[in-house]
Amino acid sequence: MSTLPPSNPDTPRVDHVRWIARIWNEKRWLIVALFFLTLLSSAVAVSYPYLTKRLLDTMQVLLESPGASDPMREINRLLLIFAAVGVGGLVASLFPGVRGVTNSVFEHAIRSRYFNKVLGKDYSFFSKFSSGDIVTRLTDDIYDFPKLSWFLCSGIFRAVESISKVIFCLAAMVLLDWKLTLFSMIPLPLMIALFYVTQDKIYDTFRKNQESISAINTRMEMSFSGVRIIKAYACEDKYKRFFSDVLSTRWNTEMAVARLEVVLHLIYQYIDYVAQVGIVFAGGLMAVTGKISIGTFYAFYTYLSMLIYPILDIPQLFVSGKRAFVNIDRLEEMSSFPEPLVQEHPEPLGAIESIVLDRVSFDYGDRPGNALSDVSLSIGKGERVGIIGPVGAGKSTLMKLLLGVVPPRSGSVLVNGVDLRDADLASYRARVGYVPQEALLFSGTLRENIDFGADEPGDELFSMAIEVAQLKDELRSFSKGEHTVVGQRGVSLSGGQKQRMAIARAIARKPALLLFDDITASLDAANEERLMKRLDELFAGLTYVVVSHRLSTLQYVDKVLYLEGGAIRGFGTHEDLLELPWYRAFISEHMGSTGVSR
Numbered sequence: 001m002s003t004l005p006p007s008n009p010d011t012p013r014v015d016h017v018r019w020i021a022r023i024w025n026e027k028r029w030l031i032v033a034l035f036f037l038t039l040l041s042s043a044v045a046v047s048y049p050y051l052t053k054r055l056l057d058t059m060q061v062l063l064e065s066p067g068a069s070d071p072m073r074e075i076n077r078l079l080l081i082f083a084a085v086g087v088g089g090l091v092a093s094l095f096p097g098v099r100g101v102t103n104s105v106f107e108h109a110i111r112s113r114y115f116n117k118v119l120g121k122d123y124s125f126f127s128k129f130s131s132g133d134i135v136t137r138l139t140d141d142i143y144d145f146p147k148l149s150w151f152l153c154s155g156i157f158r159a160v161e162s163i164s165k166v167i168f169c170l171a172a173m174v175l176l177d178w179k180l181t182l183f184s185m186i187p188l189p190l191m192i193a194l195f196y197v198t199q200d201k202i203y204d205t206f207r208k209n210q211e212s213i214s215a216i217n218t219r220m221e222m223s224f225s226g227v228r229i230i231k232a233y234a235c236e237d238k239y240k241r242f243f244s245d246v247l248s249t250r251w252n253t254e255m256a257v258a259r260l261e262v263v264l265h266l267i268y269q270y271i272d273y274v275a276q277v278g279i280v281f282a283g284g285l286m287a288v289t290g291k292i293s294i295g296t297f298y299a300f301y302t303y304l305s306m307l308i309y310p311i312l313d314i315p316q317l318f319v320s321g322k323r324a325f326v327n328i329d330r331l332e333e334m335s336s337f338p339e340p341l342v343q344e345h346p347e348p349l350g351a352i353e354s355i356v357l358d359r360v361s362f363d364y365g366d367r368p369g370n371a372l373s374d375v376s377l378s379i380g381k382g383e384r385v386g387i388i389g390p391v392g393a394g395k396s397t398l399m400k401l402l403l404g405v406v407p408p409r410s411g412s413v414l415v416n417g418v419d420l421r422d423a424d425l426a427s428y429r430a431r432v433g434y435v436p437q438e439a440l441l442f443s444g445t446l447r448e449n450i451d452f453g454a455d456e457p458g459d460e461l462f463s464m465a466i467e468v469a470q471l472k473d474e475l476r477s478f479s480k481g482e483h484t485v486v487g488q489r490g491v492s493l494s495g496g497q498k499q500r501m502a503i504a505r506a507i508a509r510k511p512a513l514l515l516f517d518d519i520t521a522s523l524d525a526a527n528e529e530r531l532m533k534r535l536d537e538l539f540a541g542l543t544y545v546v547v548s549h550r551l552s553t554l555q556y557v558d559k560v561l562y563l564e565g566g567a568i569r570g571f572g573t574h575e576d577l578l579e580l581p582w583y584r585a586f587i588s589e590h591m592g593s594t595g596v597s598r
Helices: 014-025 028-064 069-092 097-119 125-128 131-138 148-178 178-184 187-225 227-232 235-290 294-335 395-403 425-429 446-451 457-469 472-476 495-507 525-538 553-557 582-590
Strands: 354-362 372-381 382-390 410-415 433-436 511-519 543-547 560-563 568-572
Touching: 014 028, 014 097, 014 131, 014 148, 014 294, 014 425, 014 511, 028 069, 028 097, 028 294, 097 148, 097 294, 097 560, 097 568, 131 187, 131 294, 148 178, 148 294, 187 294, 235 294, 372 395, 372 410, 372 543, 372 568, 382 395, 382 553, 395 433, 395 511, 395 543, 433 495, 446 457, 446 495, 457 472, 457 495, 457 525, 457 543, 495 525, 525 553
Parallel strands: 382 543, 382 560, 433 511, 511 543
Antiparallel strands: 354 372, 354 410, 560 568
C-alpha cells in the first residue's frame, strides 16, 4: 500500500529568491537591523587578531629597543582601540537574540498568510489535501531548525555572517601576506562544485522526507478522529500495522536525510582541514625563516582558525536552502490551488425573499456520474421544504449548493434573482443557519461553540438558542454548565447532544434561512416536535429546508422534494405525492408508514 501522499511532479517550482524577497520586504526594518548587526559582529571578530598582531609587533619593538618612546604611545593607542572594539562587540552581542526573535516573527507571518489562504479554498481543495498533510505544511514545514522560518533569518544571516567573516579575514590576510591567502581560498571552489553536483539529490531527499511526515500526521489524524470505530471493531492491532507502514517510510526518509547530511559535512570538513594543515606548514616555515613576524603568523593562524566554521557554514546555506525550498514549494502548491471565482464587485442580497435553482447540475469530478442533474426548484420566503430520497440521491449536495459552498457545474442558484456566483456570499451566509448531517463541534466550551454562530453573542441570545434546541435542562446536568469543555470534535457528548449543540449554534445566528441536513437522525420525535414549534413561535417568516429519513418530519413542512439518482422525481405536498404509487411504496418501505398527522 502507498504510504506517501501523491506528489505532483508537474507543479511548477516558484522563484524562491523572489518569494524570500517578498517576505523580507514585509519586515524590512528587521532585515536592515540584522544586516547591520551581522556586519558589525563580523568586523569586531576580525579586528581582534589584527589589533593583537599590531600589539605583539609593537611590544617586540619595545623589547628590542627599551628606550624607544613611540612604541609606548602606539600601545596606549591600541588599548583605546581595543576598548572601542569591545563596545562594538557589546552591541553586536544583540545579534543572536534579534535573529531568534525574527525567526518567530517570520514563522507567525507565514503561518497566518497560508492559513488564511487555506480558509479561502473550496471543497475541491480539501478533497485533494488531507487534514494531516495541511497541518504538516503549516507546522512542521515552517517551524524550527532547519525549516523555513529558521532559514529565512538564522539560516541566511548565519551564512551572511560567515561570508562577511571570510571576506574580512581574507582582506586582512591579503594585507598580511597574499601568498598564504591563496592557500585559504582552495576549499571554496571545491565546495561549490560539490554542491552543484548534489543539489538535485538534496532537494528530492528532503521532499520525500516532508511527504512522509505528512503521511504520518494524516494517519494520526485519522486514528484520533476514528478512535471509537477502531475500538468498536477491536482493530487496534490492525491499525498499528497501518501506522507502522507509514512510520517505516518516515524512518527510511529520515535516515536518508541523516546520511546525506553526515556525508556532506564530512566532505566539507576534510576539504577544509587539508587546506588548514597546508597553511600551517607554509606559514610556520615563513615565520621560522623570518619572512613574516611572529605577530603576523599569530594573526594569520587565528584568522585560519576563524575561517574553519564559516567555510563549513557557507555550504550549509545551500543544504538548508534546498530544504527550505521544498517547504516553500509545498506551501505554494496549496496556495496556487485554484480558488473559487469571486466577483470583484459582488451584489448585496439583502433579506432572503426567494431561492431558485435553475437547471442545476453538479458532479464531484473524481466520482462517476452527476451528484445532481438538471434540478429546478423554487422556494419562497417562509416556505418549509422537506427533502427525502434514497441514499446517494444528492440530498446533502443540494444543501451545499443552497449554502453556497459548492458552485453548480451548470445552471444557476438564484437568491432574490441574483446568481450566487455574482453575489456577496459573506452577507448571504450571515443570514443562513446550517446544521450538517454529522454535527461538528470545536474544541472548547459549550458556550464558545454556540457563540461561534452569533454575530453579537450575549446571554439573552445564548439562552434563547439553547432553549429552542432543547438543551436548557440538559445543560444544568453538566458539572460546569455552559463552561464545560466538549473535547475534540465534541467527544464527551452523545450524538443527540452534539446535534442539538449544532442546532443551537445555527439558531444563534438568528437566521432567515435554516438548512437542516438530516438532523432528526439524532433527535427523538418529542425533541423534534418541540424544536419545530419553538422555531414557529420565535422566527416569523423563517424559511427552512430539512433533509429527513423520518416520516414524522413531513408534518412540519409545506412541500416535499423527492430526489432519486440526483434528479427531482417529485415536488409537492406530501398528500399530493401520496397519489403516486412509487412515492407510497418508498414511504412505506423506507419511512414506516404512509400517514402523517397534522
